[in-house]
Amino acid sequence: MNSPASATPQRIVIATRESRLALWQAEHVRSLLRSAYPACSVELLGMTTRGDRILDQPLSKIGGKGLFVKELETALLDQRADIAVHSMKDVPMRLEEAFAIVAIGPRESPLDAFVSNHYANLDELSPGALVGTSSLRREAQLHARYPNLAVSSLRGNLDTRLRKLDGGEYDAIILAAAGLTRLGLKNRIRSLLPAEASLPAAGQGALGIEALSSRPEVAAWMLPLNDAVSAACIRAERAVSRALAGSCEVPLGAYAEPCSEGLWLRGFVASPDGTRMAHAQLRASADDPEAMGLRLAAELRAQGADDILAALEY
Numbered sequence: 001m002n003s004p005a006s007a008t009p010q011r012i013v014i015a016t017r018e019s020r021l022a023l024w025q026a027e028h029v030r031s032l033l034r035s036a037y038p039a040c041s042v043e044l045l046g047m048t049t050r051g052d053r054i055l056d057q058p059l060s061k062i063g064g065k066g067l068f069v070k071e072l073e074t075a076l077l078d079q080r081a082d083i084a085v086h087s088m089k090d091v092p093m094r095l096e097e098a099f100a101i102v103a104i105g106p107r108e109s110p111l112d113a114f115v116s117n118h119y120a121n122l123d124e125l126s127p128g129a130l131v132g133t134s135s136l137r138r139e140a141q142l143h144a145r146y147p148n149l150a151v152s153s154l155r156g157n158l159d160t161r162l163r164k165l166d167g168g169e170y171d172a173i174i175l176a177a178a179g180l181t182r183l184g185l186k187n188r189i190r191s192l193l194p195a196e197a198s199l200p201a202a203g204q205g206a207l208g209i210e211a212l213s214s215r216p217e218v219a220a221w222m223l224p225l226n227d228a229v230s231a232a233c234i235r236a237e238r239a240v241s242r243a244l245a246g247s248c249e250v251p252l253g254a255y256a257e258p259c260s261e262g263l264w265l266r267g268f269v270a271s272p273d274g275t276r277m278a279h280a281q282l283r284a285s286a287d288d289p290e291a292m293g294l295r296l297a298a299e300l301r302a303q304g305a306d307d308i309l310a311a312l313e314y
Helices: 020-036 070-077 136-145 158-166 177-182 216-221 228-244 289-302 305-310
Strands: 011-017 041-047 083-087 099-104 112-115 130-133 150-153 172-176 191-193 207-212 252-259 262-270 277-284
Touching: 011 020, 011 070, 020 041, 020 083, 020 158, 020 177, 020 207, 041 070, 070 083, 070 207, 099 216, 099 228, 112 177, 130 136, 130 158, 136 150, 136 252, 136 262, 158 172, 172 177, 207 216, 228 252, 228 262, 228 289, 252 289, 262 289, 262 305, 277 289, 277 305, 289 305
Parallel strands: 011 041, 011 083, 130 150, 130 172
Antiparallel strands: 083 207, 099 207, 112 172, 112 191, 252 262, 262 277
């Protein structure tokens, strides 16, 4: 058992979803922790979340991506686990005070990927072709750029989505490139959608480690896993989303990347059908990512974001 004053951990339990991608992510973190603390026992606690169980409805209709983290947070509160590993794009923008993101790892590609068995990219699709996605953000951008395409909700873990594509239910699907890469499925990517065409979700491509706010020793243990540049980008992106959407599922993208000034932050808010869209961007020092995110959110409001959000049915 670890004592609160432990300089190094003796045992760490990781709470994780049991999808193949989630388990890969947890195993990856376990490997990093074992390298950082060779004498530490690192164990996985696999769990099935409500978001994994309800697959016949869009996420936006059943409570959003927070459904993927609640059971893991319960395991932290019950002290059955010390940390939980998440895709940062699945972490609610507002965490309860009991919880904190204590580390964010180096970012894999944040871009969206076009996956199809018959077409090389979106431009090759015929009018009326069916594209599957689980994301209102992707759906809005697809409607805006390709109004002649049909877009349909696509739920399930990564393998389930690929199986539906291979079964002929869709002409193409849009997935996060990071998940495909991590599972050794990069060959399924026919093309990457540049950020200009499909601005990523806040946190996309980054892994985050969550722990109880009341356990500073756990936060200290995770310091070797934190990547300062990725963390600054994700903090800026999440500040945009938190300021505009809070915990609601809305068509919103936010993407930061390093630049000579510090960070280049871009964001948009749209109506689900893509007919209304507010865009903004700025470049600034990375010293205060949250303040930068708030500045971008204010600029999006100046471009009409509040009117777009007010028209959405939550």
